[in-house]
Amino acid sequence: MAGVAIPDRTLKFLPLRSFINSDFWHKYAEIKIDIDRLDDSGRPIYGTLALNSGKCTMLEVACSSFNAKYHDESQQGFRCKGILLNHNTLEYFKSCDKNMILRNQAVQFYHDLMKQESIQSSADLVCFVLLSFADLKTYKFFHWFAFPVPTELTYRHDDEQPILSNLNENLKITISQFLYQKPMPNEPFFIYHAIKGIKLLPDYIKHHNTDANFRDENMEHIYFCYYDPTSVTNSVPVSWHLRQMLTYLVITSPVLAEQGVKFIRVTGSTPAELQLSLMTIYLPKHVTDANDLKSWAGWESDGNGKYLPRVTSLNDSMAPESIAGNAVDLNLKLMKWRLIPTLNLAAIKQVKCLLLGAGTLGCNVARSLMAWGVTNITILDCGKVSISNPIRQTLYRFDDALNGGRPKATTASERLLDINPAAKIVGVDLKIPMPGHPIGQRLAETKEILNKLERLIKENDIIYLLTDSRESRWLPTMLGAFYNKTIINAALGFDSYLVMRHGKNEDNNIDAKTVVGSCPAGFRKIDSCDLGCYFCNDIVAPGNSMKDRTLDQQCTVTRPAVSNMAAALAVELMVSLIQHGNAPAYYRIPKSDPFCREQEPEGLLGIIPHSIRGNIATLQSMITATERYRNCVACSSSVLERYACNKEDFIINVINGTESLETVAGLNNIMSSIVDGNETKVKHCSI
Numbered sequence: 275m276a277g278v279a280i281p282d283r284t285l286k287f288l289p290l291r292s293f294i295n296s297d298f299w300h301k302y303a304e305i306k307i308d309i310d311r312l313d314d315s316g317r318p319i320y321g322t323l324a325l326n327s328g329k330c331t332m333l334e335v336a337c338s339s340f341n342a343k344y345h346d347e348s349q350q351g352f353r354c355k356g357i358l359l360n361h362n363t364l365e366y367f368k369s370c371d372k373n374m375i376l377r378n379q380a381v382q383f384y385h386d387l388m389k390q391e392s393i394q395s396s397a398d399l400v401c402f403v404l405l406s407f408a409d410l411k412t413y414k415f416f417h418w419f420a421f422p423v424p425t426e427l428t429y430r431h432d433d434e435q436p437i438l439s440n441l442n443e444n445l446k447i448t449i450s451q452f453l454y455q456k457p458m459p460n461e462p463f464f465i466y467h468a469i470k471g472i473k474l475l476p477d478y479i480k481h482h483n484t485d486a487n488f489r490d491e492n493m494e495h496i497y498f499c500y501y502d503p504t505s506v507t508n509s510v511p512v513s514w515h516l517r518q519m520l521t522y523l524v525i526t527s528p529v530l531a532e533q534g535v536k537f538i539r540v541t542g543s544t545p546a547e548l549q550l551s552l553m554t555i556y557l558p559k560h561v562t563d564a565n566d567l568k569s570w571a572g573w574e575s576d577g578n579g580k581y582l583p584r585v586t587s588l589n590d591s592m593a594p595e596s597i598a599g600n601a602v603d604l605n606l607k608l609m610k611w612r613l614i615p616t617l618n619l620a621a622i623k624q625v626k627c628l629l630l631g632a633g634t635l636g637c638n639v640a641r642s643l644m645a646w647g648v649t650n651i652t653i654l655d656c657g658k659v660s661i662s663n664p665i666r667q668t669l670y671r672f673d674d675a676l677n678g679g680r681p682k683a684t685t686a687s688e689r690l691l692d693i694n695p696a697a698k699i700v701g702v703d704l705k706i707p708m709p710g711h712p713i714g715q716r717l718a719e720t721k722e723i724l725n726k727l728e729r730l731i732k733e734n735d736i737i738y739l740l741t742d743s744r745e746s747r748w749l750p751t752m753l754g755a756f757y758n759k760t761i762i763n764a765a766l767g768f769d770s771y772l773v774m775r776h777g778k779n780e781d782n783n784i785d786a787k788t789v790v791g792s793c794p795a796g797f798r799k800i801d802s803c804d805l806g807c808y809f810c811n812d813i814v815a816p817g818n819s820m821k822d823r824t825l826d827q828q829c830t831v832t833r834p835a836v837s838n839m840a841a842a843l844a845v846e847l848m849v850s851l852i853q854h855g856n857a858p859a860y861y862r863i864p865k866s867d868p869f870c871r872e873q874e875p876e877g878l879l880g881i882i883p884h885s886i887r888g889n890i891a892t893l894q895s896m897i898t899a900t901e902r903y904r905n906c907v908a909c910s911s912s913v914l915e916r917y918a919c920n921k922e923d924f925i926i927n928v929i930n931g932t933e934s935l936e937t938v939a940g941l942n943n944i945m946s947s948i949v950d951g952n953e954t955k956v957k958h959c960s961i
């Protein structure tokens with residue numbers, strides 16, 4: 275021990291500075307949205323005490339700071355542990371008691387440290403707190419670093435002393451061999467023992483019987499070494515991280531209290547740059563518990579020396595498309611924070627949708643799909659934008675109707691890309707072949723169209739039937755049933771709408787949860803594979819519905835906003851279905867106990883009906899469920915088998931009217947049996 279009088283010079287410290295790589299906030303934005311959500315209990319992070327960092331010691335954080343096991347080759351320096359405390363509101367971030375936060379975190383840090391037998395590495399003694407508020411809507415991050423130290427502990431020091439030349443040479447070689455190993459040891463603090471050479475702090479400092487630490491050591495031989503990353507030649511003021519190590523010594527080593535201890539400052543990031551200087555530092559009184567230290571400091575000052583939080587905006591470093599994509603995701607992911615934590619957004623995002631029809635329904639369905647984060651949309655139509663369209667068909671403008679009108683499908687796809695450039699949108703200008711609309715001489719062309727339509731249906735997961743006639747829905751209904759696709763059908767009346775899903779067999783591709791629970795009393799359950807299609811209620815095959823019709827009968831004459839309602843329901847029904855795969859539908863048995871209060875089983879987003887029939891004149895909607903009809907002209911096994919055998923020839927025959935769907939489906943026989951009064955066909959109930 276130095277037996278001289280303690281000098282009255284107080285040791286001064288040069289504050290640490292922080293450096294935040296922009297990828298740090300990008301990564302944290304993901305973590306906050308997907309994992310932490312509203313959890314503000316604190317997230318452990320890593321930082322790097324950078325080597326050779328100029329005039330002050332720098333602590334860096336990057337996206338790798340969030341790794342469970344921190345190892346980042348690109349970060350040269352000592353790996354330290356800290357905590358990210360993110361507050362959920364800017365108000366709280368601003369108004370919270372910073373002194374209390376710092377003290378609580380520091381006390382907790384030393385308590386956690388002292389619970390271990392000893393430290394794992396001396397970089398564990400560098401402690402930092404990052405307080406933040408992440409405004410994920412504007413990509414602004416308010417943050418404030420702190421490197422806590424107790425203000426009550428002050429240290430005195432003597433002058434820097436030259437290291438005796440014989441010691442110096444030995445010391446340089448020994449330290450050089452230790453420090454510049456590859457990889458560099460994670461030891462910004464270590465001990466040089468004049469006889470035993472390099473030692474680590476845990477060799478001398480244990481946490482369970484602190485009185486024994488250094489008790490039997492000859493302190494003449496012991497030099498505490500600290501790596502100082504700054505390139506400043508004079509060692510005073512010393513780097514802030516040494517202050518954190520000195521706090522540790524005060525708590526763990528009562529033997530050293532009020533004693534002078536030799537410290538060697540080590541600088542240089544390569545052996546050639548290695549510099550050593552010696553100083554004796556006099557420690558204050560021993561402190562048994564960090565909790566006894568009431569006042570802590572260490573908040574980082576801004577560039578102007580003011581103690582204020584800083585703001586980082588990522589907007590400038592992000593492409594506008596990527597900001598838009600993230601913003602869409604954010605709005606959706608916020609639903610998972612409180613309302614529906616188990617909502618499977620990934621399943622919605624990856625779904626491929628084919629929209630047949632780019633009219634009022636097609637435009638509105640496409641918009642709502644995008645709002646749900648669906649980015650893979652193919653929109654098909656054969657029409658051109660007419661002057662009456664833009665007012666209701668929300669993707670078109672007046673200009674699109676000029677000069678004969680632009681093709682609807684490609685125009686709609688361009689507009690959808692204007693809305694979200696990151697989406698994958700395809701417009702297909704194609705007329706769906708229809709029963710009762712003979713092809714005449716256009717056989718080759720029709721075959722090509724059939725191939726294209728079949729391929730589109732095979733490639734997509736969800737098929738939306740949004741055309742304006744009944745017969746245009748037949749072929750996609752039949753093909754969708756054949757390829758077992760999810761079909762959502764929306765049709766409009768003057769003041770009414772029908773939105774339904776078609777029946778679908780089990781498939782193993784969708785990782786979805788089925789609706790839990792057995793069929794409640796008073797209800798009947800229809801499994802997805804037994805649900806009917808749009809044509810299941812009909813006992814006539816589709817024909818040319820445009821023939822002999824006046825203008826008001828040919829166009830979809832509806833109250834203008836009915837389409838918006840039906841389109842919205844069509845999309846929401848799909849989203850519910852995606853969450854639960856082939857969910858069954860339920861209907862209340864009409865003659866069941868009227869006082870029965872049992873409710874229809876619900877999925878994540880509520881009930882998943884088979885069909886919704888709404889009327890805005892009465893402001894009512896009925897949830898109906900219909901079983902698959904064995905003689906259906908579109909989805910019955912006899913029709914599907916006929917298609918399997920004859921493929922496009924069958925379709926062409928149906929279109930040309932040379933093959934009767936009624937006959938194939940066996941409807942003719944039924945018709946005659948109805949005339950005979952034998953058929954009872956009650957399949958349709960509602961709740």
Ligand SMILES: [Zn+2]
Nearest residue numbers: 807810906909
């Ligand atoms: Zn059917």
